Amino acid sequence: MNSISNILNQQSVLGLFSTEDSAADALDALSEAGFEPKEYEVLTGTPYPDGTFGEEEPKHKLFRFPLIGAACGFIVGLGLTTATQLAYPVVTGGKPILSIPAMLIIMYEGTMLGAILMTVAGIVFESRLPRLFMGAYSPKITEGLIGVAVTSAPEKMQKAKEVLKKCGAEEITSGQDTSE
Amino acid sequence: MQEHTQLTQKQINDDLLHSVFTVPRWWPGSTLILLLIFIAGACAFGYMINKGIGVTGLNRPAYWGVYIVNFVFWIGISHAGIMVSAILRLTQAEWRRPITRAAEVLTVFSLTSALMAAPLTHVGRQWRVLYWVFPYDFARGIWPNVRSPFVWDPSAVMTYLIASTLFVLICLVPDLAIIRDRSKGLRKKIYSVLCLGWRGTPRQWKLQTVAGILLSALVLPVFASVHSIVSWDFAVQIGPEAWHSTIFAPYFIIGAIHSGVSAVATLMVVMVWAWGYKKYITPDHLDAIGRLLIVVAVTWFFFFFLEWIYALYTLEFGELAMRELQIFSWPYGALFILFLFTAFLIPVPLWLFKKVRRSYLWMFITTILVNIGMWLERFLIIVPGVIRRGELMFNWGTYHPSIIEILMVLATFGWMMFGLLVFSKFFPLIPVFDVKEGMVGRDEIKIGRRTVPASIRE
Numbered sequence: 001m002n003s004i005s006n007i008l009n010q011q012s013v014l015g016l017f018s019t020e021d022s023a024a025d026a027l028d029a030l031s032e033a034g035f036e037p038k039e040y041e042v043l044t045g046t047p048y049p050d051g052t053f054g055e056e057e058p059k060h061k062l063f064r065f066p067l068i069g070a071a072c073g074f075i076v077g078l079g080l081t082t083a084t085q086l087a088y089p090v091v092t093g094g095k096p097i098l099s100i101p102a103m104l105i106i107m108y109e110g111t112m113l114g115a116i117l118m119t120v121a122g123i124v125f126e127s128r129l130p131r132l133f134m135g136a137y138s139p140k141i142t143e144g145l146i147g148v149a150v151t152s153a154p155e156k157m158q159k160a161k162e163v164l165k166k167c168g169a170e171e172i173t174s175g176q177d178t179s180e
Numbered sequence: 181m182q183e184h185t186q187l188t189q190k191q192i193n194d195d196l197l198h199s200v201f202t203v204p205r206w207w208p209g210s211t212l213i214l215l216l217i218f219i220a221g222a223c224a225f226g227y228m229i230n231k232g233i234g235v236t237g238l239n240r241p242a243y244w245g246v247y248i249v250n251f252v253f254w255i256g257i258s259h260a261g262i263m264v265s266a267i268l269r270l271t272q273a274e275w276r277r278p279i280t281r282a283a284e285v286l287t288v289f290s291l292t293s294a295l296m297a298a299p300l301t302h303v304g305r306q307w308r309v310l311y312w313v314f315p316y317d318f319a320r321g322i323w324p325n326v327r328s329p330f331v332w333d334p335s336a337v338m339t340y341l342i343a344s345t346l347f348v349l350i351c352l353v354p355d356l357a358i359i360r361d362r363s364k365g366l367r368k369k370i371y372s373v374l375c376l377g378w379r380g381t382p383r384q385w386k387l388q389t390v391a392g393i394l395l396s397a398l399v400l401p402v403f404a405s406v407h408s409i410v411s412w413d414f415a416v417q418i419g420p421e422a423w424h425s426t427i428f429a430p431y432f433i434i435g436a437i438h439s440g441v442s443a444v445a446t447l448m449v450v451m452v453w454a455w456g457y458k459k460y461i462t463p464d465h466l467d468a469i470g471r472l473l474i475v476v477a478v479t480w481f482f483f484f485f486l487e488w489i490y491a492l493y494t495l496e497f498g499e500l501a502m503r504e505l506q507i508f509s510w511p512y513g514a515l516f517i518l519f520l521f522t523a524f525l526i527p528v529p530l531w532l533f534k535k536v537r538r539s540y541l542w543m544f545i546t547t548i549l550v551n552i553g554m555w556l557e558r559f560l561i562i563v564p565g566v567i568r569r570g571e572l573m574f575n576w577g578t579y580h581p582s583i584i585e586i587l588m589v590l591a592t593f594g595w596m597m598f599g600l601l602v603f604s605k606f607f608p609l610i611p612v613f614d615v616k617e618g619m620v621g622r623d624e625i626k627i628g629r630r631t632v633p634a635s636i637r638e
Contacts (some may be wrong), residue, residue, distance in 0.1 A: 045189055045358070046616035047385035058383035062390055066398060084315050084323035092327065102327040105409065109335040112402050116343045119394055123350055124376070127387040131377030139361030141380055144189030 012151040014043075014136035015164030016171040023146040024053040026167035033163050035150065040160075043137065043147035053146075065122025066115040073114020077107035136175060145170065185459060189616050193358055196608045196615065199455055200359060206454065207601065214598035221591015224584045225301060233304045235584045242567050242579035247302035250589050252432075252558045253439070254294035254596075255337070255410050257551075260440030261287025261344060262403040264469075266396035274635045275468045277618045278460040281611045282451060282600075283444045284348045289599035290443075291341045293592040299334065301588050329413045336402070336409040343399045350391050353378050354613040388613075407433045420565040421498025422491060431483040438473075438480040438523070439554035442547040445469045447600075449544040451609060460610055463538035470537030477528045477550075498570055505564035512564050515556050523553025 017023040023042060030040050042053045050057045081103040089097045124130070136149045148169070150160040157174070164172055187195075228235050238245050264283040268276035299309050311317045313334045315324055324331045356375035363371055378384060411432035414423040425431075448465065451457050491499045507513050527546035536542040569576050581589075603609070621636045 041381050043380045044382075044385070045380055046613055046620055047389055048382075048620065050382070050386065053382075055382055058386045060383070060387060060390070062387065062394065066394065080315060081326045084326060088321065088323040088325075090325070099327045102332070105332045105405075106326055106335050108405060109332075109339045109402070112398065112405075113339045113342065116339075116346065116395065116398050116402075119391070119398060120346045120350060123387055123391040127384045129353075129376040129378065129384070131379065134377060134379065137379055142189070142358040142361045143193060147380075 009154065010151050011154045011157050012136035012149055012175060013157055013160050013164070014138060014150075014173050015148045015161075015167070015169030016138055016140055016145040016173075017148065017168065018145060018170055020048070020052055020146065022168045023148055026148045026164055026169065027054050029163045029167050030148070030150065030160070033159060035152065035156070035160065035163075039152045039156075040148060040150045043141050043149055045142040045144060060126045062119070062122045062126050065118045065125075069118025069121075070111045070115035072118070073110040073112065074107055076114065077110025078103070080110070081106045136173065138171070138173060140171070186622065187459070187619060189619075192612060192616055192619070193362065195457070195459065196610050196612045197359060197362065199604050200606065200608060201362070203605070204454070207605065211598060211601045214594045214601065217594030218591050218598055221588045221594065224587035224591070228301070228584055228588075229306070235582060237580045237582045237585060239577055239579070240575050241573070242563065242577060244302075244562050244566050245579055246559070246581045246585050246589050247297055249555065249558045249562050250592055251294050251298035251302070252410055252562075253555050254290045254297055254592060255407060256432075256436035256439040256554060256558075257290040257443045257596075258287045258294060258340070258344070258440065259403060259407065259433070259436040260290070260444045261285070261347075262396075262399055263437050263441055264444050265347075266400050266403070269392050269396045270400075273468075274618060275465050277614045278457065278465065278610045279444060279448055279469075280614065281348070281351065282447050282609045284344060284351070285600060285603050285609070286443060286447055286596075287344045288341070288348055289596045289603075291337065291344065292599070293596045294337065295341070296595065297589075297592050329409065329416060332409045333413060336406045340399075340402050340406045343395075343402055347395050347399060350395065351388075351611060351614075352607060354380070354384075354388060355608050355611060358612055359607075404433060407436045414561070414565075420502060420568065421496060421570075422502040422565055422568070423561075425487060425490065427483065427487055427490065431480075431487055434476065434480045434483050435554060435557065438476050439551055441469065441473055441476055442527075442550035442554075445473065445543055445547040446551070449540045449547075452540055455604070455609065457610060460615060463540075466540065466543050467534065467537045470531050470543060473547075473550075474528060474531050477524060477531075481524050481528075498568065501568040501570060502564050505568055506560050509564075512560060516560055519553045519556035519560060521553070522549040523557060 015026060017026060027040065027042065031037070037056055042055055082098060085097055085099065085103075091097065092099075135151060136147075138145070138147060141147045148164060150157075150164070152160065161172055236245065236247075261284040264276065265280040265287075269280065300306055303309055311322060311324075313324055313331060317323070353375055356371050357378035357380065360368055360371035360375050360378075408429035411428035414420075415425060415428040417423065445466065448461050448469065452461050488503075491503060505512055506516050527550050530536045530542065530546055536546070563579050567576060567579055600609075618635070623634055623636065624631050625634045
């Protein structure tokens with residue numbers, strides 16, 4: 001209960017930087033100032049190579065999703081083709097009711113469809129989307145500035161602002177900023 | 181890539197989102213004309229539903245006509261997105277960046293055109309289509325016949341359509357966030373919902389990058405299966421002997437790639453002319469796709485040659501009857517010559533010249549020619565195939581598409597282009613974040629006395 005109220009009481013502050021180096025310096029400074037890595041994050045308008053800002057490489061389990069989806073799709077494909085042929089058993093040319101080559105085609109498509117659907121679900125889930133509350137954010141990030149957002153307890157906000165300012169933040173905002 | 185123009189993120193946003201925030205002068209008129217073409221086709225379709233399939237030129241033995249030709253053609257065009265987007269993404273080809281989105285969107289709309297061309301128009305009694313495909317008619321106990329290619333087809337095409345649509349949507353999310361950030365009022369609210377609260381954290385970017393590669397790898401096997409299955413519509417049926425060919429699946433796939441990549445090249449030129457993306461789609465990009473087209477076209481021609489060799493070598497009556505129609509009968513002989521010249525003999529020798537590959541006009545003309553040729557190729561496989569005279573055949577005839585069929589064929593073209601134009605009004609046709617990523621990793625390096633552009637990636 002205590003940890004939930006801590007999360008709800010958290011505030012955020014955003015510093016905007018114009019260069020990759022100054023944003024990386026800000027992350028180092030936040031770490032030295034005693035902020036945990038989970039308390040700050042970099043926001044950019046374009047992908048950068050992992051670790052550009054000295055941040056930890058994000059870990060994910062996306063590759064499990066297509067495997068689970070493929071298994072489900074295969075089972076559905078197998079069930080569907082078997083059940084429909086057994087439910088309407090037409091003997092063609094004295095051949096067995098279950099036509100395996102034809103079933104393989106539907107099962108293949110089912111497997112791939114399952115894998116793709118689960119992959120998309122996995123991408124959304126692992127990206128932590130949809131995100132209902134934006135927290136500290138600025139539209140200037142998608143215009144080229146690099147944001148360093150700090151989300152922590154209210155008493156640490158002043159310290160975070162000082163660190164961001166010291167590292168050369170061009171602009172510092174609290175909470176969500178929707179200004180142009 | 182020999183050209184190097186360093187642009188800021190703001191400049192890229194301004195250029196590539198211009199079509200979303202403003203209405204080009206040509207856009208309303210063009211969209212309206214395309215919509216009218218589509219409506220004309222829809223009216224023709226309504227007339228056919230009311231009067232029956234007798235209003236088409238289909239008859240005995242010409243049971244397949246331009247609807248099926250159009251279906252195969254659009255499935256072929258749909259291979260554009262995957263060929264260009266997935267393969268180039270997997271191989272990390274830098275020149276893919278400005279063209280992946282347009283290629284993927286072309287895939288989606290051409291697949292919907294394909295669905296319009298066959299299941300909606302050709303089958304005659306459209307209200308029965310659903311229970312031929314989906315197992316839901318519990319009351320009457322009628323189930324899809326999974327042994328029929330007409331069940332394989334929808335399962336493959338629908339899988340491909342769902343996969344391609346999701347591919348487009350997932351890769352669109354970061355760009356929707358840019359539009360959100362530049363919008364106000366209701367538009368901002370709509371794009372805020374559409375972009376799912378995207379912020380651009382390292383985790384989100386990592387997943388976006390992995391998603392592109394993973395989805396490409398997953399869509400590729402579907403891509404191979406779709407046109408294989410379309411070819412099996414022909415190869416496994418009892419009718420025309422000339423269609424019983426084991427080479428049909430790879431031959432159809434490579435033909436689809438030939439036609440699809442050409443369509444992407446055409447679209448690239450149209451994007452430069454209509455939206456002014458000259459900074460992003462440069463002669464270097466056309467040069468690269470031109471080289472790719474040479475390889476694809478030569479491979480396709482090799483398969484075409486093999487198909488003919490195998491057909492003639494057996495000296496079987498059914499095969500010869502169709503080949504004779506294709507070459508010596510009017511109008512098929514003339515169409516065959518036109519097909520050979522437009523699909524291969526004119527464009528490929530021209531593409532050998534660097535000046536042609538780097539020219540917007542020449543690439544537009546040659547790639548349009550390819551698709552005229554590839555449409556004719558499908559026509560020449562299908563129509564002479566069904567109307568050939570076989571042994572002990574009691575009926576034969578010829579086939580002329582009716583005005584109803586022609587209107588519906590035109591409607592599929594109108595629909596595809598209408599879809600692209602409407603898409604371009606709400607979403608960027610060039611992936612903004614992908615272009616920006618390319619800019620981050622670009623620089624000029626000095627080698628000896630020369631300074632050359634370079635791309636750096638992990």
